[in-house]
Amino acid sequence: MSIAAALEANLRARVEQNLPNVTARMVDDTRQACPRQTGQLADSIGADPWQAQGDRYTSMIRATAPYAAFQEFGTGVFGPTGQRIVPLTAKALVFEWPKAGGLVAFRSVAGSPATRFFFGDDGTAMQGRFENALASEWVA
Numbered sequence: 001m002s003i004a005a006a007l008e009a010n011l012r013a014r015v016e017q018n019l020p021n022v023t024a025r026m027v028d029d030t031r032q033a034c035p036r037q038t039g040q041l042a043d044s045i046g047a048d049p050w051q052a053q054g055d056r057y058t059s060m061i062r063a064t065a066p067y068a069a070f071q072e073f074g075t076g077v078f079g080p081t082g083q084r085i086v087p088l089t090a091k092a093l094v095f096e097w098p099k100a101g102g103l104v105a106f107r108s109v110a111g112s113p114a115t116r117f118f119f120g121d122d123g124t125a126m127q128g129r130f131e132n133a134l135a136s137e138w139v140a
Contacts, residue, residue: 015057018138019050023059025133026126030061033125034071034117041065061126063118072118076111084108 001009031042044065050057063072076085085108087093092105119125 074114
């Protein structure tokens with residue numbers, strides 16, 4: 001075996017040993033960044049196993065809660081449409097709102113702002129999490 005082949009084999013072995021730790025750290029950091037009302041959103045964050053694809057290793061971190069995209073990107077005037085939320089088949093939107101004393105009804109609502117827990121305001125949060133996880137979890 002050539003020196004280059006031995007070096008590559010050693011490097012691949014170290015990568016395969018360390019990437020699960022990096023993934024776990026990234027998932028934990030993403031969970032810490034997300035809003036916590038019930039914990040369902042944080043619990044839905046997970047990662048696929050790393051896959052070797054030639055000279056690259058890939059994985060996907062995702063939030064699978066049905067409302068994850070609404071948290072990340074916002075809704076209504078705060079979201080991609082920029083319009084208030086209105087009922088489609090009724091005269092009013094009705095919500096259970098304990099702080100307001102129970103059920104409340106509105107003809108429209110502005111929606112909710114984005115929390116940007118996943119990608120961050122500038123879209124680089126996940127890259128930063130990867131770099132931090134790599135630096136702190138890599139075992140020599």
